[in-house]
Structure formats: C-alpha cells, structure tokens
Amino acid sequence: MQNFADRLDLSIQEKKSCLVVGLDPVLDRLPPEVLCEVGVPNAGEPGWTARAASATGIFLRGVIDAVAPHAVAVKPNAGFFERFGAVGWDCLRQVSEYAAKQGLLVICDAKRGDIGNTAAAYAEGLLGDTPDTLGPVTDAVTLNPYLGEDSLRPFIDRCSAGKGLFLLVRTSNPSGADLQELDVGGEPLYLKVARLVEKWGAGSRGERGLNPVGVVVGATAPEQAAAVRKELPEAFFLVPGYGAQGGGAEELAPFFIEGGRGVVVNSSRSVLYAFDGKEGDWREAVGEAASSAREDLETVRTQSG
Amino acid sequence: MQNFADRLDLSIQEKKSCLVVGLDPVLDRLPPEVLCEVGVPNAGEPGWTARAASATGIFLRGVIDAVAPHAVAVKPNAGFFERFGAVGWDCLRQVSEYAAKQGLLVICDAKRGDIGNTAAAYAEGLLGDTPDTLGPVTDAVTLNPYLGEDSLRPFIDRCSAGKGLFLLVRTSNPSGADLQELDVGGEPLYLKVARLVEKWGAGSRGERGLNPVGVVVGATAPEQAAAVRKELPEAFFLVPGYGAQGGGAEELAPFFIEGGRGVVVNSSRSVLYAFDGKEGDWREAVGEAASSAREDLETVRTQSG
Numbered sequence A, B: 001m002q003n004f005a006d007r008l009d010l011s012i013q014e015k016k017s018c019l020v021v022g023l024d025p026v027l028d029r030l031p032p033e034v035l036c037e038v039g040v041p042n043a044g045e046p047g048w049t050a051r052a053a054s055a056t057g058i059f060l061r062g063v064i065d066a067v068a069p070h071a072v073a074v075k076p077n078a079g080f081f082e083r084f085g086a087v088g089w090d091c092l093r094q095v096s097e098y099a100a101k102q103g104l105l106v107i108c109d110a111k112r113g114d115i116g117n118t119a120a121a122y123a124e125g126l127l128g129d130t131p132d133t134l135g136p137v138t139d140a141v142t143l144n145p146y147l148g149e150d151s152l153r154p155f156i157d158r159c160s161a162g163k164g165l166f167l168l169v170r171t172s173n174p175s176g177a178d179l180q181e182l183d184v185g186g187e188p189l190y191l192k193v194a195r196l197v198e199k200w201g202a203g204s205r206g207e208r209g210l211n212p213v214g215v216v217v218g219a220t221a222p223e224q225a226a227a228v229r230k231e232l233p234e235a236f237f238l239v240p241g242y243g244a245q246g247g248g249a250e251e252l253a254p255f256f257i258e259g260g261r262g263v264v265v266n267s268s269r270s271v272l273y274a275f276d277g278k279e280g281d282w283r284e285a286v287g288e289a290a291s292s293a294r295e296d297l298e299t300v301r302t303q304s305g
Helices: A004-015 A032-038 A050-067 A079-083 A086-101 A118-129 A150-159 A172-181 A189-200 A222-231 A249-255 A282-301 B004-015 B032-038 B048-067 B078-082 B085-101 B117-129 B149-161 B174-180 B187-199 B222-231 B249-255 B282-302
Strands: A019-023 A075-077 A105-112 A140-143 A164-170 A211-217 A235-239 A265-266 B019-025 B072-074 B104-114 B141-142 B162-169 B211-217 B234-239 B263-267
Touching: A004 A105, A004 A164, A004 A211, A004 A235, A019 A032, A019 A282, A032 A265, A050 A075, A050 A079, A050 A282, A050 B149, A075 A079, A075 B004, A075 B282, A079 B117, A086 B085, A086 B162, A105 A164, A105 B085, A118 A150, A118 A222, A118 B078, A118 B117, A140 A211, A140 B234, A150 A164, A150 A189, A150 A211, A150 B174, A164 A172, A164 A189, A164 A222, A164 A235, A164 B282, A172 A189, A172 B149, A172 B187, A189 A211, A189 B104, A189 B174, A211 A249, A211 B078, A211 B282, A222 A235, A235 B032, A249 A265, A249 A282, A249 B004, A265 A282, B004 B104, B004 B117, B004 B162, B004 B211, B019 B282, B032 B282, B048 B085, B048 B282, B072 B078, B072 B085, B078 B085, B078 B104, B085 B104, B104 B162, B117 B149, B117 B211, B141 B149, B141 B211, B149 B187, B149 B211, B162 B187, B162 B222, B162 B234, B174 B187, B187 B211, B187 B222, B211 B222, B222 B234, B222 B249, B249 B263, B249 B282, B263 B282
Parallel strands: A019 A075, A019 A265, A075 A105, A105 A140, A140 A164, A164 A211, A211 A235, A235 A265, B019 B072, B019 B263, B072 B104, B104 B141, B141 B162, B162 B211, B211 B234, B234 B263
Antiparallel strands: none
16 A cells, blocks of 8 residues: 555645545534434443444444544544443444545554554554454554554554654643653654654654654644754644634744645544534534634645744 | 551561462463453454453453462553553453452552543542442552642542542563653753642542552662652552563562552563463462562562661
8 A cells, every 4th residue: 555644645635635534433412303313211221332333333433424424534542442441442443444445545643652563563463454343444544652662663663654652742632731741852752753763763764755654742832843843854744723623824934844745633522513503404514614614724734833 | 448558568467478460461471261262353353352351251250269379469551451441451450359358458450550531530430439431449549640739639539538549660671761761950850740740649548557649669779769669758658660571579578668669560460461471370370470579579568768
C-alpha cells in the first residue's frame, strides 16, 4: 500500500479538507429515534451491552454518511467501544470498515503503549492483516511514547506497509502539563519527545516529503505547536481540541507547513452531537456541522504555511 | 467491596505468596495437544481468530487451574487478546472470570491512558459494574501516566469501590530509559512521576496501611526501586521482569516494606511455557514452575523489609 503520509496528503488536496471527525459515541447523547429503534434497556440490565453497541453502530454509520463528503478521516476512540466489552470491539471494527468503504481514512485512537512481544501483538491486532481484526480496516493509530522506542518499533515497522502513527507529544487536557511540561535541561519534556519522534521516524518519509510517523499536539497550545513543528518539519500533526474542547481555527496556523500541508484537525462532539436542541433530521445537522468545520479550517489552511 | 490494597495484602499473607502470573498467550507456543483439540487453521485463513481465541481460552483455563494454589493474582495482558479482535476480547473476559472463580485476583494489564470522557469510558469498561464487560471480573488495571492527573482521576475514584491501579513509573524494557530517565531538575523523570503518584493516591489508603494506587517498577533496576519506594512508602508495587525478562529474586529486596509487604512480582513466560521441551502433562510443568517461583520469591519476601 502507498505510504500513509502520501495517502493522507493526497486526500487533503483532493477533498480540500483537513477535517477528521472523532467518533466518541456516548449512549445518552444519541438521537432519541436511534435509541427507540433499538430499544436500549437501562445500563446494567441484561442485554444492555449488545443493544448499546447496536445503537452506537446505527448512529455512527449515519454520522459517517453525513460527514464523508467533508472529512478526510474518522478517528474512532477505542475507549468508547471497549466500554461495551466484546460487542463494542465488534462494533468498532464494523464502523471502521464502513468508514473505509465511504472513502474515509481510519485513525484508531487507541493510545496504546506496551513493551516487547506485547507491542508486537498490539501492532498486529491494530495494523496487521488478520481478517476479523481492526488491522485491515485501520490506516493509522495513536500511541503513547512513555515506554520509549522499542515499544513503538513494531508499529513504526508497519509504516513501510502503508500504515501511519500519531504519537502523543502535547495533549490538550488541563493535566497534560503534569509530565509534558516538566523542565528537562531548559526545555519542556514534550519537546524532548518531539525530537525523539523525529529520530524514530527517520526512514519512513513518503514520496511527497511528509512523514507517517506523526504526532498529536493539542490545539489549546498554539505557541507549543510552533516549537514542536520546528523539531518535526515533515511529520503529520493530528490536532485535537478544536471545537468543543475550546481551540479556535485561527490558532491553528502555526501547525501547518508550506502550502497548508502536514496537518489534520479533529473535531468530535461539536460535529457528532450537532443535532442537539435542533429540529429536523439529525443526519443533516451533523453533515452541516462537518461542512461548516471544514470551511472554517480551510480558511486557515489555505492561508497558512 | 473491601479496599484492593487490603484484599491483596491479606491474600499474600494467607497464600504465603506474592507471585502474579502474567497471561501473555502466544498462539504458536501453546501445547500441541491444545492446538490439535481446537484445530487452529493458519493465521489469516477464515475462522482463524475464533479458533485462536478458543485455543487460548482452553490453555489459560488450564494454566489458571495449575497456578491457583501458588499465585495471588493473574495479569492478563490485553494486547494478546485484542490481537484476535472481538472474540479475543470475549476470551479475555471469560478467562478473567474463570480466574476470579478460582480465588485469584485479576490485574488487567491494559496500560490505558486517555483524557476527559474517554478516560471515564475506559474506567467504566475496565473497572465498572456493567455485566458482559471486564469491570465486574477485574480487580485492578495498569495505567500510563503521560497524560497527567485528569486522565487517571476516573480510575482513582474507583479505588473507593475496592478497585486498584498500577501506574507505570519505571518499566523493564531497554528503551524505558528514553523518557523515564531524562534528567528533570537533577533527578530522573520516573522519580517525579513517583512523587505525583504519591499525591494522586492521597486518600485511597486501605485499613492495613497500604495504598491501592500502586506503581509498576521493573525488576531489572533494583537501585531505582529503592528510590521509588522512598517516595512511595505505602503504595503497592507490581514488579515485572522477574524470570524470563532477566531479573533474579535476590534483586527484589529493595522493593519490599517492613514485614515483606507491599509487593507483587509478575512472571509470565517462564511459568506459562514451562512445559517447553519437557515430557509429561503440560499443566503439571506449569504448576511446578509457579510453585518454584513462589518459593524463590518467598525466600526474599520473608527476609525483606
């Protein structure tokens, strides 16, 4: 398969969009008609997980249909599916497959990080080619770098097979600073991590000059983004925190490289639940929110870098 | 439910064992008779995941029967089950439930770490009370601290309901040093993390003086263990790296607190695959390896702290 950075870059150019829609399904925020259709019992009652996963699948297929023209990728977050046990894991796979069929790239937001043969097992399950696992339908995963290079190597090795990674560098949550901002010899830890990512990604660059060993850098910290970009001039950035988490599009400029390239921006709740408090078809509201987010981001992207 | 630290401490006293058996099942190392019984096709062929998960379940139930008299807990590693997709997740749940029924505590080695409502979703799925999820059959989980306090809070809050945590501080893999040994104001990052864990765990202590907000500190680094123990005088330590990963029992002494308390030691491959190259029933070889590891550890434990 083509290098993930090439695939993502081409898709951004073709679709004129750097929007990623985060799939963070929370059952009690689903449209009432979806919940009614499935008949979900109260949490904890027999059959709840199966019904909850079923309703989640119906909802997310509707979301995918609505956002497919406006987004380059979806980012299902594994935690919201694991929460339903084995049936949730099945739902995650089905939703990912459906998104892939609609021409969206799939970034599995798993934030995994483990050592030795466990890292290899995770890499096989998430990015491998075994039927009935996520591997064949997932293009990229998010990873946690705290365990160092050997924990990431089985994933990095799969970049040569067309897969991509986004390593957590500076996250957008308030406590992200607890470790990430600690002073390491005059600079914050996250910058040290960025420099390690640059080293780990050497040799993975695609034909279009971008690197599939990418990073996650929160949109709530634009001055930090500029510093990370300086260390990683070719890496793809996955930027969460736009929309419901508080970051505005104008703050995204420092993330982009020349020609408005090298960045995808995630929006989850402000797209997923755009129908909240509105009349009419919920899918339309979701599609409109995605379209509007895409336009908002395009203004910045086309003027950046 | 009783505080996890109390439950674990009592179980160690009663069983006279601090051994945890890590469940890291690798298909091609399973006993041939188990593979034959199930008839596992080649990887990638239709039905492989279901057959692989089935063989894994049979193997691990046999392991659990064999080690139950000698160990206080099992530590299934989520990566080896995720590798089989949804059926693997189901297998993880069934194996955990089986271990709980045999009187073993279950530590799910998931190494999760995420933010906001995702952290809450993971905590509900792994430690909550929803039927058909891991929550009801899992006593504790491992977590990655890179995202800071708010990513851990939904888990810490469950300690009051009898659950336990082990936060990664210093891991036993060669690249663990990449981040964990970085110099932060004259001391390594992992010591800063240990101090944060002490702060985060305040208020969770059990009646027996130990804290269920524990840590993972690798056995390959005994002098580091002493430094971490100084920062965390009451936390439970989960020590991997004993056995196949290279650490010896005599190096474990600095981990223990007074009375040989506050430590559990994990052994995975040297117990799981003890039948390798031996004649006779594979379950017997596994049981003997667990018994021998227990004795080895008891010598150190009863002379420590």
